[in-house]
Amino acid sequence: MIEGVAALGNFVLFLFAALVYAIAPPYKPRLLIRQLRTIGAESFFLVALIGLFTGMVLGLQGYNTLRRFGSEGALGTVVALVLVRELGPVLAALMVTARAGSAMAAELGAMQATEQIDALTVMAINPVQYLVSPRVLAGVISLPLLTCMFDVIGIWGGYIIGVGLMGAPSGPFFNGIAQNLGSHDIAIGLYKALVFGMVVMWVCCYKGYHAARMATGVSRATTDAVVLSSVLILAWDYFMTAILL
Amino acid sequence: MTHNGTKDGPAIIVRELRRRFGKQQVLDGVTLECPRNQITTIVGPSGCGKTVLLKHLNLLLRPDSGQIFIDGIEVTRLNSRAIDSVREKFGMLFQAGALFDSMSVFDNVAFPLVEKSNLTRDEIRARVLEILRQVGLEGMEEKYPSELSGGMQKRTALARALIRRPSILMLDEPTTGLDPTRTTAIHQLVRSTQQRFGLSAVMVSHDVPQVFAISDRVAFMHAGKIEVSGTVDEVMSSENENFKRFLAGRAAGEEERPSSQVVATVGR
Numbered sequence: 001m002i003e004g005v006a007a008l009g010n011f012v013l014f015l016f017a018a019l020v021y022a023i024a025p026p027y028k029p030r031l032l033i034r035q036l037r038t039i040g041a042e043s044f045f046l047v048a049l050i051g052l053f054t055g056m057v058l059g060l061q062g063y064n065t066l067r068r069f070g071s072e073g074a075l076g077t078v079v080a081l082v083l084v085r086e087l088g089p090v091l092a093a094l095m096v097t098a099r100a101g102s103a104m105a106a107e108l109g110a111m112q113a114t115e116q117i118d119a120l121t122v123m124a125i126n127p128v129q130y131l132v133s134p135r136v137l138a139g140v141i142s143l144p145l146l147t148c149m150f151d152v153i154g155i156w157g158g159y160i161i162g163v164g165l166m167g168a169p170s171g172p173f174f175n176g177i178a179q180n181l182g183s184h185d186i187a188i189g190l191y192k193a194l195v196f197g198m199v200v201m202w203v204c205c206y207k208g209y210h211a212a213r214m215a216t217g218v219s220r221a222t223t224d225a226v227v228l229s230s231v232l233i234l235a236w237d238y239f240m241t242a243i244l245l
Numbered sequence: 246m247t248h249n250g251t252k253d254g255p256a257i258i259v260r261e262l263r264r265r266f267g268k269q270q271v272l273d274g275v276t277l278e279c280p281r282n283q284i285t286t287i288v289g290p291s292g293c294g295k296t297v298l299l300k301h302l303n304l305l306l307r308p309d310s311g312q313i314f315i316d317g318i319e320v321t322r323l324n325s326r327a328i329d330s331v332r333e334k335f336g337m338l339f340q341a342g343a344l345f346d347s348m349s350v351f352d353n354v355a356f357p358l359v360e361k362s363n364l365t366r367d368e369i370r371a372r373v374l375e376i377l378r379q380v381g382l383e384g385m386e387e388k389y390p391s392e393l394s395g396g397m398q399k400r401t402a403l404a405r406a407l408i409r410r411p412s413i414l415m416l417d418e419p420t421t422g423l424d425p426t427r428t429t430a431i432h433q434l435v436r437s438t439q440q441r442f443g444l445s446a447v448m449v450s451h452d453v454p455q456v457f458a459i460s461d462r463v464a465f466m467h468a469g470k471i472e473v474s475g476t477v478d479e480v481m482s483s484e485n486e487n488f489k490r491f492l493a494g495r496a497a498g499e500e501e502r503p504s505s506q507v508v509a510t511v512g513r
Binding site for chain 1: 300303304305328329330332333335337339340341342343344345346356357360361
């Protein structure tokens with residue numbers, strides 16, 4: 001029980017330290033840019049691909065469901081609201097967890113196992129500031145941007161299938177979006193993406209940083225990181241939706 | 246009364262250092278002095294706590310009780326900023342080298358200067374190339390750690406430990422995983438480096454008795470205590486039963502448990 005509380009405390013303090021060191025000098029833009037590339041730019045194609053297919057399946061399912069009520073004209077609104085408010089941030093975060101988060105946990109775990117993190121400490125370089133802060137910051141910056149791209153590509157995917165293939169009317173598709181998708185909806189999606197970006201990097205860095213120094217330590221850290229990130233994303237998503245709705 | 250650790254006293258003084266991990270008393274009152282400009286080697290059976298002791302000397306771990314003086318400064322109760330300034334004094338060679346695998350040899354060695362000094366790019370380049378030449382690695386700057394042999398990785402790590410011109414060098418089993426020829430070569434390199442730079446060195450080693458040839462002083466650690474310490478001659482003529490058994494076991498080629506297991510057992 002006491003150990004559980006202590007571990008939770010360490011977990012929270014880890015994030016706190018990462019955020020404090022992110023705004024404390026010395027500033028190393030080079031490290032941030034490298035992580036923006038790894039977490040953001042290199043995740044783009046995966047996120048775009050998942051966004052396209054998610055939008056396509058929404059177009060297909062949405063069209064078939066709406067046709068029963070004779071409301072094919074609302075297809076654009078349905079696809080856009082579902083993507084922007086819900087699926088965009090959640091799926092983009094899950095994809096970043098799978099691609100960048102797991103790699104991050106494994107990399108930091110290996111650095112821990114081979115004493116590279118101790119080496120930084122002994123050189124009087126704060127390892128949290130050097131390794132963790134740029135990653136958390138890059139997650140917070142990257143994920144909202146990736147989510148925006150996911151949403152746009154998803155809406156086009158829904159358009160291609162719903163309008164292009166199934167024959168829903170083209171005009172109402174975009175008209176509906178323009179009339180019903182408000183800045184409030186977009187803001188909710190971006191808040192979620194921002195928080196998820198922080199959560200994913202926090203969990204994955206924490207698990208890697210505290211990997212056990214054994215042969216199985218790195219694999220265990222990677223698994224734990226992906227599982228815990230995914231669970232936290234979906235749980236947080238519920239609570240954020242309930243609060244922001 | 247021993248010297249209280251002024252500038253002219255021993256480089257490192259350890260008094261009654263104790264540290265417990267769970268139920269295991271890993272350090273049980275360690276007392277040790279490492280004189281200036283000499284090599285002090287800590288030997289002992291696996292699991293006796295020598296790696297943990299070294300992690301206390303380089304301030305990666307904090308003791309439950311006891312004192313450590315480095316250059317006359319008591320370091321066990323310092324805050325993190327003050328600890329960083331003490332760390333400027335020493336270089337550390339980790340057991341597996343702890344080189345950053347994403348960086349070339351040059352960048353690894355240059356890293357402490359790039360991060361912690363105000364030197365220009367040209368000055369850093371000159372310093373790095375000079376130290377690489379001194380450890381016998383000229384022409385290897387662009388290689389990555391994975392492309393190097395074990396001995397070369399140790400040399401790179403040694404170069405990185407020396408690049409900030411420390412006054413104290415700490416070495417954690419610098420010859421682990423090397424064959425006897427390379428072991429001797431690294432020992433000679435450590436000795437010549439120590440003499441050239443006038444360093445005070447503390448080394449944890451399992452190369453007994455080969456390592457005695459380059460050591461000024463030896464400390465034998467057993468069950469969390471230093472049981473015998475002194476010059477090599479004094480220690481070799483010691484009548485301590487545990488030490489004699491340890492030496493005999495070594496001579497008979499007793500297997501050493503890899504010390505990573507020890508680290509894993511004690512955790513962080």
